[in-house]
Amino acid sequence: PNNTVATNDDLDNVKSKAAAKKPTKKVKATFVTLARNEDLYDLLGSIQSVEDRFNHKFNYDWVFLNDVQFSEEFIKETTKSVSGKTKYGVIPYDHWSTPIWINRKQAEEARMDMKKKDIIYGDSVSYRYMCRYESGFFYRHPLMDEYDYYWRVEPSVKFYCDVDYDVFQFMQDNDYEYGFTVALREYIETIPTLWDTTKKFLKEHPKYLAKDNSLEFISDDNGETYNLCHFWSNFEVAKLDFLRGKAYRSYFDALDKSGGFFYERWGDAPVHSIAAALFLNKDKLHFFDDIGYFHGPFTNCPLKEDVRIKGRCSCDPKEDFTFNPASCINQYYKFKGLKKPDELAVYGF
Ligand code: GDP
Ligand code: MN
The missing domain is CATH 3.90.550.10 (Spore Coat Polysaccharide Biosynthesis Protein SpsA; Chain A)
Structure with a gap:
C-alpha cells in the first residue's frame, strides 16, 4: 500500500477513470x-x-x-x-x-x-x-x-x-x-x-x-x-x-x-x-456470428474457438445450422466475400 511504484492495478485504475470520464451517451x-x-x-x-x-x-x-x-x-x-x-x-x-x-x-x-x-x-x-x-x-x-x-x-x-x-x-x-x-x-x-x-x-x-x-x-x-x-x-x-x-x-x-x-x-x-x-x-x-441463438428448430452455435471461450457458449457446435447446406448464410458469405471459420473443418459438412 505504501509502495511508491505504480502497480498494474493502479494503472488499470487510471485507465478506467479516464474511460469513465469520456462522455458516452447510451444509445436509445x-x-x-x-x-x-x-x-x-x-x-x-x-x-x-x-x-x-x-x-x-x-x-x-x-x-x-x-x-x-x-x-x-x-x-x-x-x-x-x-x-x-x-x-x-x-x-x-x-x-x-x-x-x-x-x-x-x-x-x-x-x-x-x-x-x-x-x-x-x-x-x-x-x-x-x-x-x-x-x-x-x-x-x-x-x-x-x-x-x-x-x-x-x-x-x-x-x-x-x-x-x-x-x-x-x-x-x-x-x-x-x-x-x-x-x-x-x-x-x-x-x-x-x-x-x-x-x-x-x-x-x-x-x-x-x-x-x-x-x-x-x-x-x-x-x-x-x-x-x-x-x-x-x-x-x-x-x-x-x-x-x-x-x-x-x-x-x-x-x-x-x-x-x-x-x-x-x-x-x-x-x-x-x-x-x-x-x-x-x-x-x-x-x-452476428458471435451471438449463439436458438429458436426452434434452428441453432446458431458459434464455431469459432475464441468466440466460444470468451462467450462461455453452452451450445453444441455440431448442431449449428449456420453452414448447413439449407442455410442461406452460405449465400451471404459468398456474396459478401467473408471467410468461413477454420473450425468448419472439424464441425462442417
Ligand atoms: P413462429 O415463431 O413463426 O412459430 O410464431 P410465434 O408463435 O412464435 O409468433 C411470433 C411472435 O408473435 C411471438 O412473439 C408470439 O408471442 C407473437 N404472437 C403470435 N400470435 C399472437 C397473437 O395472436 N397475439 C399476440 N399478442 N401475439 C402473438
Ligand atoms: Mn416464434
Missing part, C-alpha cells in the same frame, strides 16, 4: 416483444436468457405489445425479470384486423386451401395479423417513438453465449441498420406472388433501390426470381429509421394493398429481408 434502444398473455412463462425463459447473457450489464428497456390488455400477472412477472424499464402497449384495432379492401371470401378460401395443403399456420387468421403487424406496424407504436434501435425477442428462445459488448452501441458505431443470426429459405407456398408484387413496386419506385444493394443475396438470376433466402426475424437488431423511412413505408403500403398478407400468408421475415436487401446498401447489414 429497447428490446421489443409481441406476445399473448399465455406466452408469459415461455417468454420469461427468453428474458432470463437475454438478461443473464447480455442485458444485466446494460439495462436496456423492454417494450411489450399485445392485441389485448396484458394481465397483471404478465406485467408483474416480466417487470421483475427485466433489468431495464418495462413498458406495455395495446395494439390499435386498425393494426390488428382485416382491412376493408380485403375480400373476406377470397381470404377464407385461401385459408381453407392452405389447410388442405398442410401449410404451417396456413388456416390461421391471427398468425396473419401477427405477420402483418410485425411487417408494418410494431415500429409505429407510440411506445417505440423514443428509440433509435430495437432488438426483437420471442418466447422460447435461448442465447447460448455471453455478449459482453453493447450491441446497440456496436450497431451505431458501425452504422449498421439490420443485424441477424439465422438465414434460411421461405416456403414458397406462403409467398407465391410476393416477388412479383415487389418487382412491380420497384418498377414504380426505382429511386428506392439502393445503389450497393444485396439483390445478389436474394436472387440467383439478377432479380428475375426470388431465391427465398431471408433473415429469420424472430431475432432482429435493427435501426428503427430503416422501417420508418419512406422506402420501407411505401413498400409495406403497396404489399398491404395487394392483399398478400391475407390471400397468401406472407411472413414478416421475407418482407423485412427483401426490404433490407433492396433499400439498404450492403454494408448496412450485419451477421
